Amino acid sequence: MSNFNIYESLGLSPNEAKIYEALVEHGESGISDIAVFAHIHRRNAYDAIQRLIDKGLCFQIISTKENRYNAVDPDKLVELLSVKQEQLQKVLPELKKKFRERLAPQEAFIYRGFAGQQNIWRDILRIGQDSYFIGAKGGWFDPRLDKAARDAFFREANRKKIKFIQLFDYEVKQEMPNFPKYFPGDLKYRFLPKKYSTNSGVGMFGDYVVSYTGLTIGKVPEDTVFFIIRSKDLAGSYRKWFWYMWEQSEPPRK
Secondary structure, three states: OOHHHHHHHOOOOHHHHHHHHHHHHHOOEEHHHHHHHHOOOHHHHHHHHHHHHHOOOEEEEOOOOOOEEEEOOOHHHHHHHHHHHHHHHHHHHHHHHHHHHHOOOOEEEEEEHHHHHHHHHHHHHHHOOOEEEEEEOOHHHOOOOOHHHHHHHHHHHHHOOOEEEEEEOOOHHHHOOOOHHHOOOEEEEEEOOHHHOOOEEEEEEOOEEEEEEOOEOOEOOOOOEEEEEEOHHHHHHHHHHHHHHHHHOEOOOO
């Protein structure tokens, strides 16, 4: 993420961001120099500087000739972030309440790509129940997925005591022989017979069923589509079928 994207997320306009960076770099300056440093029109610089003063990121130095301006310490940006987080925390309970109230008993929707996988992790944590998977391929450990997000997911899953019960495709034990040993969560697993390997998978947690397709061992396609169905009856049925397949599958060798 660029500096300007970060400034934007903190509520700064592009001109405000340019001026703040110019003042951080050049220090105390008059309006003409600021406009030059920031590559913006002098008239626009006046308005943006006043907004920076209001936000506490800039201060004015009164002079008999020309007023000058300077940036405050960049730690002030952290304060802005804290304020936004506090504001979010105030409205979050009501948003969650509305979200729960509008959930239908049954619904279907789609996630896409790597961001979709992170959405599924968030859903698993939100539901807080054990996660099952048929046709698992170790795709959650695709190195292209955000490692920090994955590590945070497993930390929270372990804190909530979420178990992961998975039926792996047979090829996992050949192509990723050490993978199950280093799984960072509470994992119970078996291997499906080789003749039942596919490029698809089905996950279940709570009332949710997630269908994946286009999978390979250890990979999640960048453009993959996740089909999510929320249905208590359907999820319960899939778990029954899961346990039947579990009984027919090969346990790991000790």
